[in-house]
Amino acid sequence: MSVLDEWTGRRTPTRTGLAAPGPDPDDGALLRAMTDAREVDDFDMRHLRYFLTVVRAGTVSAAAQELRISQPSLSQQIRRLEQRIGAALFIRSSRGVELTAGGRAFLREIQGIPGQLRSAIAAVAPAPQVWQVGVCGGVPADVLIEVQHGLSGRRTHGGHQHGAKLRMRSVDVADQGELLQHGEIAFGIVRLPVPMPHLVRAVVRDEPLGVVMAREHPLAARTELTLRDLTRQRLLWYDEGCAPGFAQSVPAHLARLGWNSVLHPVDQDQHALFLHALRTTPDLVALRPRRAVEGEPHLVWRPLPAARPPRERLAVTALRDGHTARVLREVAAERGWLFLSD
Incomplete structure (x- = not known):
């Protein structure tokens, strides 16, 4: 039996005289693929x-x-x-x-061909892979470690570790979708929401945002803040290239609460710049989850005066319907991450 016979489900007699079963017939699709491949043999x-x-x-x-x-x-x-x-x-x-x-x-x-070919190779490759991961600005180190453990330590169906390696690099969310489609990165790490319907997402961290300020800030002595206090403050914030959906949705949420903040953008990849801006600008505050600034001696955290404050959701993304999407779904199930396909 040829590979083509086996693939297309033709029943070829065996030595015992019985027909050997094969997969569901798809002769036409395979023959079309063979013809297409001949016509582009000279493409590189x-x-x-x-x-x-x-x-x-x-x-x-x-x-x-x-x-x-x-x-x-x-x-x-x-x-x-x-x-x-x-x-x-x-x-x-x-x-x-x-x-x-x-x-x-x-x-x-x-534009989908490189990613499809990469997924096809990854689906059968027995050797450890190196997956490129794009990381948006300001992601905490412990989230990166959680993603590292999840993707590189995932188990195969036989119970063995997969052994994939990750190489992480800084990539703005605005660029990640294109790089995913071109196969230049396998996964992205972003703040939700992201306006990219061709991606699936697995939420690694979901926490309420609170107000962060320098210990020298006039409001730092208060244990509770009011919206009136905050309306006089500028908000240290992300630019849209770093986190497009997040950079727009959170200020809109604050406006609905009654805080129409004046935004003060800064490079979120540089913690030193973030800290410097807060410590040298008297009317400047930021928003972060509490855990993000715990142990930072120069900063204090206070809850937002709202029953439902905006939240930071950090997620891993992958191209929908590809091999990496299946990997991400498996890892999410293993690690308890919320998997979103819509």
Whole structure:
């Protein structure tokens, strides 16, 4: 019996004369895939990566720097890709490049291919993997450790440890969706909500937010705050690139409570900048879960004066319907994380 016979469920006689069972027939789909594969034999995955990098970078020079190849070489590879397709993919100008109508159609059809191929390899790879994980700003170290233990220590169906390795790096939430689709990261760590319907999410940490201020702050001596106290304060906050949904939803929640805060954005990746801003600006406060500032001698935490304060929900994300989504669902069940597919 050939592999094709076995796959398509043809019943081939065995030595005993009985027909060997096979999977459900899908002869047409497999034959179409074989035909498609023959027609793109001369395509190189490297060219797709070059194309996707130019799209994201916006200029050939920036893409070449990111890919660590020369600009003339990258330009030549893009021209070869366009010649193979038979259509221009980019409109070139002094300001950079933009996609043609054909380029947009090509992007729409191929942007999922790297991630699908990566998922297919990961589904059968016996060797330990290295998963790239994008991390948004200001995620506590203990959350990263929890994610590390969950994803790298997950069990297979046979009860053995999977042995995957994680490589974490700082990536704004605004960029994570695109990197997930291109296969450049396998998972993301974000603050919910995220406006990305193509992702599944597993909530690792869910805590109410409270007011954080320097010990020198005029309100630090009070054990309870009022909304009137807070209306006079500016709020140290995230920029939208760091946490788009969260950066918008929490101030909107505060406004419904009666605190229309004036926002003071700061780089949330740098704890030293966060601490410096609070200690040197008299009318500045921040919002954090209590656990995030416990043990910090220069800061105090007070609960928000609200029955239902806004919450911080930190979650791991993965592309919907891929191998990593199945992994995330399994890990969430093992670790007690809330898995969200909607």
